[in-house]
Amino acid sequence: MQEHLEDIRKHFEECYPREGCGVFAVVKGESKWYPCTNVAEDKDDFIIDSTEYINISHRADIVAIVHSHPDASCTPSPADIKYCNAIGLPYYIFSYPNMELHIQEPERKAKALYGRTYEFGTNDCFEAMRDYLSSQDIHIPARKAFEDNWWDKDLDYFTDEMIKNYNYVRVEGNIQKNDVLIFTVQSNIANHCGVYLGDDLFFHHAENRLSCRENLYPFWKKYLTGVYRYAP
Numbered sequence: 001m002q003e004h005l006e007d008i009r010k011h012f013e014e015c016y017p018r019e020g021c022g023v024f025a026v027v028k029g030e031s032k033w034y035p036c037t038n039v040a041e042d043k044d045d046f047i048i049d050s051t052e053y054i055n056i057s058h059r060a061d062i063v064a065i066v067h068s069h070p071d072a073s074c075t076p077s078p079a080d081i082k083y084c085n086a087i088g089l090p091y092y093i094f095s096y097p098n099m100e101l102h103i104q105e106p107e108r109k110a111k112a113l114y115g116r117t118y119e120f121g122t123n124d125c126f127e128a129m130r131d132y133l134s135s136q137d138i139h140i141p142a143r144k145a146f147e148d149n150w151w152d153k154d155l156d157y158f159t160d161e162m163i164k165n166y167n168y169v170r171v172e173g174n175i176q177k178n179d180v181l182i183f184t185v186q187s188n189i190a191n192h193c194g195v196y197l198g199d200d201l202f203f204h205h206a207e208n209r210l211s212c213r214e215n216l217y218p219f220w221k222k223y224l225t226g227v228y229r230y231a232p
Contacts, residue, residue, distance in 0.1 A: 003090070004033035005099070011035040012096045019046040021051070021067040025060035026115045029209025032060060038067075045079070061212055063115035066092040074102040113203065116211040118150050124192050126162070128205035129180060132195045136178050138230050140166050141151040151189040158182050158190040159226065168228040175227055180203065181216075182226035190225060 001024070012020035015038060022035040034056050040047040046067045055060060065087065069075075074095040076084070084091040084104045091104040113132055116123045130140045146157055159182070163170070168180060175181075175196050181204075183192040194204030197213060202220070205211035215218065 001031075001101075004031070007035075008034055008094070008098040009096075009099055012070075012094065012099075015068070016096065017070050018043050019068050019070060020096070021046040021048050021065070022167055023048070023056060023062050023066060024064040024115075025056060025062045026210045026212040027060045029206055029212050031115070031210060033066075034060070061114040062089065064090045064092050066094070068094045068096040074100045076102060076104045080104060114211055114213070116205060116221075118205060118207050118209060118211075119216045121146065122208070123205065123211075124207070125205045126157075128203065129193050129195055132203050133178065133180075136206065138178060145218050151187040154187050154189065158193055162193075163226075163228050167230060167232050169231045171227050171229045176229065178230070179227045180230075181221040181224055182228065183220065184225040185223045192223070194220075196227075 008022070011022060018038055020035070021038050022033060025032050025034060028105055036052045037049040038046045039049050048065070060119060072095060074089065074093045076093055080091055080093060081104060085107045088106050090106065093102045093104060094100065113128065113135065116128065126143060126146070133140055133224070144163070147153060147155060150157055162168070171179065177196060177198045179196045181194045181196055181202055182190045183194070184190050185192050190207065192204070194202040196202045200216050201213050202216050203211070217223070
């Protein structure tokens with residue numbers, strides 16, 4: 001959020017005295033700030049333009065709603081709390097011009113899969129794959145401890161352990177939704193995985209990036225070395 005703070009402040013300044021609004025989203029593993037138009041009739045309220053919101057959601061994973069409280073504190077209003085819970089995304093509420101921040105978390109959090117910070121062994125590509133499949137009622141047991149940089153040690157976790165032990169079979173031909181994709185990136189051994197979502201999109205979590213949806217073509221297709229399907 002810090003890297004976007006000045007752009008957010010400028011947007012609030014342009015909107016003043018009305019509430020400024022926008023969203024945080026994840027694009028190709030990077031956080032991005034999208035300023036939006038406030039179409040609310042009430043000057044003390046905000047409603048993000050629905051067309052803008054839909055257009056953003058088609059090309060990015062929206063992970064938080066942002067808006068300002070001009071000449072007021074960042075304390076959430078009853079409406080903020082209600083809509084935060086209804087949408088299921090965090091509300092980042094700024095006072096303006098002081099730019100104090102309150103983050104209102106929803107009672108139930110949507111899209112918890114997206115926007116995760118990478119940490120090997122806990123928040124990495126394997127855990128992202130497991131958690132996504134779990135959301136689809138496909139449950140993979142907890143993994144054994146992986147050695148970091150296993151591909152440099154001639155260890156092949158994905159094909160030798162995950163696939164053989166977890167009821168997956170290799171498939172050829174058309175990729176289907178929920179197929180596990182195995183990638184070999186600048187290595188001789190598979191070292192990355194994701195889950196196919198359909199329409200050329202897949203979900204994954206690459207190192208030093210945020211978890212996200214991304215197009216398989218053209219970049220990731222060249223590293224794709226295996227497609228596996230659950231076969232209980």
